[in-house]
Every structure is written in structure tokens, then in C-alpha cells.
Amino acid sequence: xxxxxxxxALALALSAxxxxxxxxxxxxxxxxxxxxxxxDAPPTLDAHRETTYATVHATAPFYSVLIRIDPxxxxxxxxxxxxxxxxxxxxxxxxxxxxFKIRDGVKWHDGSALTAADVAKSWQELVHPSTxxxxxxLPYYTMIDTIAATDASTVVFKLKFATSAFLPALADPFAYIxxxxxxxxxxxxxxxxxxxxxxxxxxxxxIGQSITGVRNPNYxxxxxxxxxxxxxxxxxxxxxxxxxxxxxxxxxEFRGMPPSARDQLVKELxxxxxxxxxxxxxxxxxxxxxxxxxxxxPRVRRALMLAIDxxxxxxxxxxxANVRTVGGIVFPGSPLAATKEELEKIxxxxxxxxKSRAEARRLLKEAGAEGLTFELMNRNVDxxxxxxxxxxxxxxxxxxxxxxxxxxxxxxxxxxxRNSSFDVTVDFNCQGLINPALDVGKFLPHSVYSENYGxxxxxxxxxxxxxxxxxxxxxxxRIAMREYETYILDTQAHAIMMPWWERIVxxxxxxxxxxxxxxxxxxQDLATIWLDK
Amino acid sequence: xxxxxxxxxxxxxxSYWQSLMRFCQRQPLGTFGLVLVVxxxxxxxxxxxxxxxxxxxxxxxxxxxxxxxxxLLGTDQFGRDLMSRIIYGARTALIVGMxxxxxxGFSGLILGVGSxxxxxTTDLIIQRLSDIVMAFPLIIMALAVVAIFGPGVQNVxxxxxxxLIPRCSRVVRxxxxxxxxxxxxxxxxxxxxxxxxIIMRHMVPNVMAxxxxxxxxFVGQAILAEASxxxxxxxxxxxxxAWGLMLQGGAEEYASTAPWIAIFPGVAIMLAVLxxxxxxxxxRDALDPKLRER
Numbered sequence: 001x002x003x004x005x006x007x008x009a010l011a012l013a014l015s016a017x018x019x020x021x022x023x024x025x026x027x028x029x030x031x032x033x034x035x036x037x038x039x040d041a042p043p044t045l046d047a048h049r050e051t052t053y054a055t056v057h058a059t060a061p062f063y064s065v066l067i068r069i070d071p072x073x074x075x076x077x078x079x080x081x082x083x084x085x086x087x088x089x090x091x092x093x094x095x096x097x098x099x100f101k102i103r104d105g106v107k108w109h110d111g112s113a114l115t116a117a118d119v120a121k122s123w124q125e126l127v128h129p130s131t132x133x134x135x136x137x138l139p140y141y142t143m144i145d146t147i148a149a150t151d152a153s154t155v156v157f158k159l160k161f162a163t164s165a166f167l168p169a170l171a172d173p174f175a176y177i178x179x180x181x182x183x184x185x186x187x188x189x190x191x192x193x194x195x196x197x198x199x200x201x202x203x204x205x206x207i208g209q210s211i212t213g214v215r216n217p218n219y220x221x222x223x224x225x226x227x228x229x230x231x232x233x234x235x236x237x238x239x240x241x242x243x244x245x246x247x248x249x250x251x252x253e254f255r256g257m258p259p260s261a262r263d264q265l266v267k268e269l270x271x272x273x274x275x276x277x278x279x280x281x282x283x284x285x286x287x288x289x290x291x292x293x294x295x296x297x298p299r300v301r302r303a304l305m306l307a308i309d310x311x312x313x314x315x316x317x318x319x320x321a322n323v324r325t326v327g328g329i330v331f332p333g334s335p336l337a338a339t340k341e342e343l344e345k346i347x348x349x350x351x352x353x354x355k356s357r358a359e360a361r362r363l364l365k366e367a368g369a370e371g372l373t374f375e376l377m378n379r380n381v382d383x384x385x386x387x388x389x390x391x392x393x394x395x396x397x398x399x400x401x402x403x404x405x406x407x408x409x410x411x412x413x414x415x416x417x418r419n420s421s422f423d424v425t426v427d428f429n430c431q432g433l434i435n436p437a438l439d440v441g442k443f444l445p446h447s448v449y450s451e452n453y454g455x456x457x458x459x460x461x462x463x464x465x466x467x468x469x470x471x472x473x474x475x476x477x478r479i480a481m482r483e484y485e486t487y488i489l490d491t492q493a494h495a496i497m498m499p500w501w502e503r504i505v506x507x508x509x510x511x512x513x514x515x516x517x518x519x520x521x522x523x524q525d526l527a528t529i530w531l532d533k
Numbered sequence: 534x535x536x537x538x539x540x541x542x543x544x545x546x547x548s549y550w551q552s553l554m555r556f557c558q559r560q561p562l563g564t565f566g567l568v569l570v571v572x573x574x575x576x577x578x579x580x581x582x583x584x585x586x587x588x589x590x591x592x593x594x595x596x597x598x599x600x601x602x603x604x605l606l607g608t609d610q611f612g613r614d615l616m617s618r619i620i621y622g623a624r625t626a627l628i629v630g631m632x633x634x635x636x637x638g639f640s641g642l643i644l645g646v647g648s649x650x651x652x653x654t655t656d657l658i659i660q661r662l663s664d665i666v667m668a669f670p671l672i673i674m675a676l677a678v679v680a681i682f683g684p685g686v687q688n689v690x691x692x693x694x695x696x697l698i699p700r701c702s703r704v705v706r707x708x709x710x711x712x713x714x715x716x717x718x719x720x721x722x723x724x725x726x727x728x729x730x731i732i733m734r735h736m737v738p739n740v741m742a743x744x745x746x747x748x749x750x751f752v753g754q755a756i757l758a759e760a761s762x763x764x765x766x767x768x769x770x771x772x773x774x775a776w777g778l779m780l781q782g783g784a785e786e787y788a789s790t791a792p793w794i795a796i797f798p799g800v801a802i803m804l805a806v807l808x809x810x811x812x813x814x815x816x817r818d819a820l821d822p823k824l825r826e827r
Contacts, residue, residue: 239785260610260786267789316593320610380766390611390771394591405770407684 027513033230036244036253040236041208044191047174047317048126049134052489053255053520056173058232060524061225062109063176063196066100066119066155067167069433071528074517075278077334080171084119084197088167095162100154104181107218108179109201112129120149121180123157125187127406132189139449140169140438150293162472168435173521199225199527202379208234219527226513226530245273245506251531255520256280258322260385265506276516279324280437280501281331282430284388286376287495290456291420294372298364301493304424305348307399308359308392310484312353321387324502328485329440331518332500335474336481337435346490348497360399373402377422379413385426388498417453427453427495432521436481437469441493443488454494461487461494556819569808573735577623586614588621589772597791607793609779610786615793619775619801620628626805629686631757633693634751640694641701642744646736648702648710650728660706663699663756671696675758679767693758701747708740715739742820749813753806760802776802 010121033400039054047055047063067088070079082088085100092099106114125142129135143166146158159166173458176196182189194202199221200213214229233250235241237284241263246268263272288295288304295301310326316325326348343349350356364370378389386407403424408416416422429442444465446452464487486495505516513528547555576583585605586592592612600607606615648659666674671693678692712718713736721731749796762768763777771778779798787794 260790264789265674312593316596319596386771391591393772394589394611397589405772407770407815412683 005277011394016206025512027226027528027530028532029226029530030228031533033227033511033526033529033531035230035232036235036241036250037232038209038236038238038253038255039234039239041234045194045205046191047176048122048129048178049136049191050174051136054234056366056521056524058234059176059194059252060173061198061200061213061230061526062194062202063175063178063198063525064106064114065171065173065175065300065500066123067171068173069517069522071523071525072515074515074523076177084114084177087105091162095141096159098157098166099216100155102155103220104153106197106352108197108467109195109216112179114177114179114197115152116149116155117152118180119155119177120147121183122177123147123155123175125178125183130187137172137174137301139441140165140172140435143169161470163437163469164472164474164477165435165437165469168433169438171433171526173432175520187419188441198525200227200230200525203229210234221527225527227526234406234481235419238245241306245269245508248508251511252505254505254524256501256503259319259504262504262506272509274507274511276503276507278503278507278516279331279333279505279518280322281432281434281518282501282520283327283428284323284330284498284501285427285429285442285495286383286392286424286498287427287454288424289422290454291421292455294367294369295423297367297369298491298493299367300369300372301496302347302399302490303360303363303367303369303399304396305489305493305496306350306363307401308348308395308496309356310349310497310499313352313391313395317384317387317391317499320504321384321386322502323388325500327500328497329443329488329495330436330481330485331431331434331439334434334436336478336483338485342482347487347493348489357399364399364401371400371402373404374423376403376405377413377416377425378405378407379426380407380409384498384501385428389426392498420453421453425453428471430519432479432519434518440468440484440488441465441476443484456494458492458494461492542739556815560815560819562811563818566808566811566813566815569804570693570812573623573808574627577627580617580621580624580683584614584618584620584649588613588617588774597794599791600793606797607791610791615779615797618774619663619776619778619797620777622779622798622801623805625686625769625773625775626756626759626802629690629693630752630756630809631692631698633755633758636690637694637697637755638701638744638748639750640698641747642705642737642740644698645702645705646709646732646740649706649713650732650736656706659702659794663702666696666699667703669696671754671758672761675762676765676767679762684762684767684770686773689759689762692762693755695728697751697755701744701751703745704739704747709736712736712739746817746820747815749809749816753809753813756802756805756809768809776805820825 037054038058042055042058043050043052044266045059062355065083066085067080068083070076070081073079080088084102084106086103089099091097101531102116102119104134108114124147125133126135127141127147143161143163144157144160145160151157178190179195199216199219200217203212203214205211212229213378215225215227219225235244238261241253242264245252245265262275288301290296314324314326325332328338328343344351364372376389376393379385389405393405396403417425431439441449442452444452444462445457447457448462464484468477468484471477471480511529511531512532513530517523590613595608595612597610598604598608604614606619608614644659648656674696675692678695679688682688682691718731719737721735759768759776763775764781766781767778769775776798780795
């Protein structure tokens with residue numbers, strides 16, 4: 001064989017080897033995608049007012065947003081792309097004015113044209129909701145002053161102050177664009193009805209059973225969506241979800257499953273199952289009710305923190321619960337997050353657990369709270385809430401604390417949080433996008449941030465937060481964040497951070513075109529999903 | 534002419550030991566049940582002495598270990614020793630089972646006898662209220678009570694006790710109605726004794742046989758109900774060792790990878806209820822004059 005013919009043979013062999021791979025990576029059109037939504041039903045269909053994945057997983061395929069995190073790179077904290085806009089603008093007016101151009105030719109599912117007025121009206125309702133209308137993430141938009149449609153294809157956002165938190169806030173996956181005409185007529189219409197401009201057109205909702213959508217033939221993204229339609233099945237029981245994936249009655253669920261479910265499915269289905277994992281911008285927090293003695297004493301709160309061995313507990317818990325990473329108040333790995341060295345300086349993160357627990361005992365004795373007995377309130381959710389509680393109760397017992405657990409269904413649990421009728425509770429902070437400057441708003445007093453349940457007022461807390469939020473130099477903002485974090489976790493011990501969650505999504509291996517992100521709220525419009533069948 | 538000699542000498546009194554031996558000989562299955570109940574009671578109440586490990590201590594070096602010499606029944610997902618948790622779980626089962634059965638039983642006894650003795654409007658009201666409570670299956674009624682008052686040991690005991698009361702009351706009332714017509718009750722009334730004395734001294738002792746049988750069966754029912762409520766997440770809460778809770782925590786997630794987490798608590802529940810039921814059946818046979826001589 002000559003050198004030339006040898007080269008040709010090698011080239012042919014390589015081409016042949018490459019062919020199946022490229023064929024497998026070429027999206028195929030068609031098919032109906034069936035997935036599960038691990039909930040009974042969404043409270044309402046209006047994402048502006050809801051905070052649950054049950055709403056987003058059911059309705060995101062029907063709607064467009066102004067900008068979003070890149071669906072091809074959802075783990076990024078900075079990679080934003082346009083959905084309805086034509087390109088991400090550069091701000092003017094020292095970072096306080098943002099002008100967005102809206103795509104031409106976008107149609108609502110009723111056939112009418114979507115204009116900048118619709119975008120402006122939707123954002124006005126999010127930032128300045130009409131009387132009686134709830135906007136669940138209002139604190140995210142504190143920097144926005146006005147929103148106006150200056151012509152049919154231009155929307156201008158004017159900010160009160162420049163901040164790096166604006167663009168991530170704008171990419172909120174709950175910020176659906178609704179039709180102005182509908183909102184003007186009835187701002188509550190979207191709570192019970194669906195009509196968007198997204199990749200799928202609403203077909204049917206069976207309360208507590210399923211939601212279905214069909215392909216939008218007029219979708220503005222060329223070639224998308226790939227699917228003919230989808231069925232989202234409401235399945236609150238994990239055992240049912242596993243059975244459905246195993247029997248291929250459904251292809252996946254997007255929220256995440258515990259390691260045991262992953263192991264079971266991999267064992268039983270082999271290469272028919274694919275697993276995507278990643279850090280989850282979600283964390284459980286132990287919150288003490290500052291309004292109840294002795295939890296009004298920072299020494300007692302710090303002792304609770306010092307008793308917990310996070311560094312050894314996290315890797316062990318990761319084997320049985322969907323938690324993994326030790327972190328501070330900021331999502332680990334994001335630019336504003338503390339490094340391990342920085343964390344280890346904070347009580348509760350010291351590497352020497354014996355020293356920590358000795359200090360915890362000393363503080364409890366000093367505060368007159370030796371052998372303290374109290375009740376830990378928890379939510380009736382297995383993963384990871386109950387696992388976290390079982391673990392910390394045992395950790396606390398090692399410094400002589402006697403703790404019982406009170407588990408409540410979600411409704412009464414939130415009632416108790418809001419009424420401050422608990423000693424200590426398992427709390428949580430889950431966010432849609434990695435936007436640390438706003439995500440840590442959870443640690444502001446309740447009078448400022450309604451989702452804080454510590455029952456305290458703290459002007460210094462607010463002052464440090466505002467200083468960090470208004471800082472636009474990344475290096476200085478990071479320093480300000482460390483100062484704020486140290487105040488929250490050390491000086492006041494307002495919160496005790498548990499290991500950050502890990503997202504584990506088992507899916508049938510024929511499901512392609514979806515990438516896991518750090519939130520179960522993002523990347524849910526299903527436009528890029530295709531079935532390799 | 535023949536003379537009939539009537540032997541009116543009293544029957545020899547049997548000692549407790551002799552009575553127990555006689556019971557064991559005549560009721561082998563009941564004896565087996567009694568042995569199970571005694572084992573359960575002894576292990577439950579001396580758990581600190583018997584259990585090899587702290588039942589709530591996590592051991593991340595021994596997570597989901599199969600049965601071995603270190604852990605005879607294996608460990609759960611937190612590395613907790615299953616044998617220790619089952620031993621301590623017996624205490625939880627006994628506390629809930631016995632308290633519910635005794636409180637429910639005695640409440641039902643008082644209501645049942647009182648209802649039978651007073652009759653009339655009192656009887657009517659008590660019986661209609663009993664009908665309302667008994668219209669719901671035990672577990673449904675218990676679920677409703679827990680839903681109102683929340684989970685926890687005390688609330689679980691209350692949740693199980695409430696539906697047991699009318700069940701006991703109904704059975705006791707039917708016996709007490711017969712007793713009420715007995716001449717000695719009329720005699721007591723003629724002597725001017727008060728209702729409380731007649732009920733407590735003359736009626737209650739004569740309905741003890743069905744009452745004891747009911748209470749024994751209630752213990753088994755209450756243990757099952759507690760396990761069911763805990764399995765549903767509405768009973769006692771982690772980290773308290775309880776058999777139903779152990780099933781809930783491990784059975785679903787680790788059924789295929791660590792089946793011992795579900796199997797052993799399940800076996801414990803089965804043996805406890807079997808033992809109590811066998812013992813209850815034997816007691817009924819022993820106390821029932823019609824069945825006693827068979």
C-alpha cells in the first residue's frame with residue numbers, strides 16, 4: 001500500500017468513525033416529549049406571582065422573556081443572551097440607562113404582533129405591580145426606576161443606581177412577557193390562562209394530572225422548537241417518578257433526584273439513562289427565631305453553628321442527599337463567593353471540629369444555655385430538608401443540646417415561618433440565576449426582605465448590604481461581600497449555612513439538547529430539546 | 534333408697550403460677566404470643582442496657598452496611614445501627630400502643646357502662662356520638678386528628694385514642710346492659726347506693742372479661758396505627774426511633790440497594806402485632822366460659 005492510499009484509507013476510516021457521532025449530534029425534528037413535574041399542581045399559572053418550579057416547569061414553554069441565561073451554557077453566571085431583544089445593549093448614562101431593541105415579526109399565539117409595549121407593560125407589572133397584583137420578586141428590582149416603550153421596537157430601562165445586579169435580575173426565568181392588551185383588561189388573567197409567544201402553544205391542562213403543548217409553527221427562533229409537542233405530568237411522589245422513567249412512560253423530571261435514585265436507575269437501565277449533575281443555587285439555612293430566648297443571644301446562635309461539622313458532614317451527606325458543597329452565604333464558585341481559606345476563618349467553618357465544639361460548649365455555658373432543649377421546625381420534604389435535620393440534630397447532641405424535630409406540611413410550615421411560631425427552623429434560599437448581590441438579600445431583616453424569618457431588626461445588616469450592592473467595582477464588591485458575610489455568619493450569627501445543594505437529573509439517554517444549570521427554574525422552555533429515537 | 538352426697542367443698546384455689554402453666558398448656562399459640570409480647574416489653578423498657586449503639590448517632594463510616602457482626606441487622610443511610618433503633622423502637626411502639634389502648638379502653642369502659650346504666654337520653658347521645666366517630670375507619674380518623682393537631686408522640690397517642698373510645702364503649706355497653714338487669718344491681722339500687730358506686734363496684738367488675746380482650750386487641754391496633762402514621766410522615770419524627778418511621782425513611786429510597794433497612798422494622802411490626810393478637814385471642818378463649826372447657 002502506497003503512502004497516498006494509506007492516507008486515503010486512514011481518512012475514510014476516520015470519516016466512518018466520525019459519521020455516527022455527527023449523525024447522533026444532529027437534532028431531529030418531531031416527537032412528543034413527556035416529562036414529570038414533581039408537584040401536585042402549580043398554585044397558579046402566573047409566573048410573576050409564583051416562586052415555585054411547579055409553575056415554571058409547567059408554563060415556561062409557552063412564554064418568551066426579554067433576556068435569559070444562554071441555554072447552551074446555563075451554568076454561567078455572566079453569559080446572558082437575548083430572547084426577545086435583538087442584542088444585549090451597552091448601558092449609557094454611567095450605567096443607569098439600558099435600551100433594548102425588540103425583534104421584528106414576533107407573534108403572540110393568537111396571531112397578533114408582539115411589540116415593545118407588551119415588554120414594557122410586563123416589566124412595569126413586575127417592578128410596579130398594579131393594586132392587588134402580586135410580584136413575588138419585587139426586591140430584585142429595587143434598582144429599576146422606570147420602564148418605557150419609546151417606539152414599537154424599543155424598551156428603555158432607567159435605573160436609580162448603576163449595579164452589576166441589574167442584568168441578572170432582568171434574566172429572571174419567571175419574568176414572562178405577557179400581552180399588554182390582556183393585562184390592561186385583567187391583570188389577573190394569566191393566573192388561570194395561558195397565552196404567550198414562546199416555542200409551544202398551550203393545548204390542555206388537567207389539574208393535578210398533566211399539561212400539554214404543541215409546537216408553535218411561527219416561533220421566531222429559526223428551526224426551533226424541535227419537538228412536535230410535550231406532555232408535563234404532575235407526579236409529587238418520587239417513587240412514581242422513578243417507575244415512570246424506568247418504564248419509559250416519561251423521559252425525565254427537571255428538578256433533581258437524590259443519589260439513591262440516580263444509583264438505582266443507572267443500575268437498572270445502564271446506558272439507557274444519562275445523568276447530568278451540577279451545583280445548585282439552592283441552600284438550606286438554619287434560622288433561629290431571634291424573638292425567642294435564648295436565641296436572641298448571638299453566643300447561643302454561634303454555638304449552634306460551631307457544633308456542626310460541615311467539612312466532614314457535607315461529603316457524607318452527599319452520598320444520601322442532594323447536597324454537596326460547603327459554602328458561605330454566596331453560591332460557591334461564583335465570583336463573589338468566599339474561598340475555602342476565607343471560610344475557615346469564620347466560626348462554624350473552622351477545620352478543627354474539636355476546637356469548635358469546645359468553643360460551642362463554652363459559649364452555651366457563658367450564655368446559661370447548657371443542655372438547652374428546643375424544637376427544630378422543618379418542612380415535610382424529604383430531600384434534603386429531612387436529611388439535613390436528622391444530621392444537625394445529631395451534631396447538636398454532641399455539645400449537649402437536646403433537640404426534637406417538628407415536621408409540618410408546606411402550608412402550615414410557611415404559616416409558622418411568617419408568624420414566627422418556632423424556636424429554630426430549617427429555612428432555604430433558592431434562586432433562579434446566579435446573582436449573588438441580590439441572592440444574599442435573604443439575610444436582610446424581614447422588614448426589608450419579606451422572605452427572612454429570623455425575626456430581627458438590624459440596621460448594620462442593611463447598611464453593609466447596601467454598601468455591597470451599590471459597589472460596581474468587582475474587586476471592591478467582593479471585599480464588601482466578605483464584610484457582609486462575616487457580619488451575618490460570625491458577628492451576629494443570623495444564619496447557619498448548610499451544604500449547598502447538588503442537582504442530579506437522570507434522563508432517558510435519547511433526550512438531547514438540554515443542559516443542566518445551577519437552578520431548576522432556568523432553561524425550561526424546551527425549545528432546544530430533541531429526541532434521538 | 535340411695536343417698537346423694539353433694540360435695541359442696543370449695544374448688545382448690547390455683548396459684549398464679551399454676552394458672553399460668555394451665556394457660557400455657559391449653560393455649561400454646563397464646564403462649565407464643567405472650568412470649569413475643571414479653572420480649573418486646575423487656576427489650577423496649579431496658580433498651581439502654583441491651584442496645585449495642587446509640588440509636589440516633591450517625592456514623593458516616595458505616596452508611597447502609599449490610600448485616601454483619603458489628604451491626605447484626607445492618608445500618609441505615611445515616612450509619613445508624615438498625616438493631617439499636619429497633620430495640621428503642623419497641624419502646625416507642627409500647628408507649629404509643631399501651632397508652633392509646635389503656636386510655637382509649639378505660640374511657641370507653643366508663644362511657645359504655647355509664648351509657649348502659651343511665652339509659653335514656655344519655656345513652657342516646659353517647660351512642661349517636663359513637664356512631665359518628667365509628668363511621669370513619671381508625672386510620673382515617675387518626676389522620677384527621679393528626680392533621681388538626683400536628684404530628685408528634687402526644688398527638689399520635691391522642692389521634693389513635695379517640696377512635697378507640699367508641700369501639701370499646703360499644704362492646705362494653707352491650708355487656709353492661711345485661712349486667713344492669715341482674716338482681717344484685719337491683720339489690721344495690723334498693724340499698725340506696727349511688728350511681729357511681731353501683732357502676733364502679735357492681736357493674737365494671739362484671740364487664741372486665743370483654744373489656745380486657747378489647748384492650749389487648751387495641752394495643753396491636755394502636756401499634757399498627759402508629760406505624761402507619763409514622764410511615765406517612767405524620768407520626769413521631771426523626772431522629773426518634775420508631776418502626777413505621779424507619780420504614781418511611783429507608784423503604785422507598787433503598788428498597789433495591791439496602792433492603793435490610795425496610796425488612797427488619799417490617800418484621801418487628803409483624804411480630805409485635807402477631808404476638809399481641811395471638812395473646813388476645815388466647816385470653817378471650819381463656820376468659821370465655823363457653824370456650825374455656827373445650
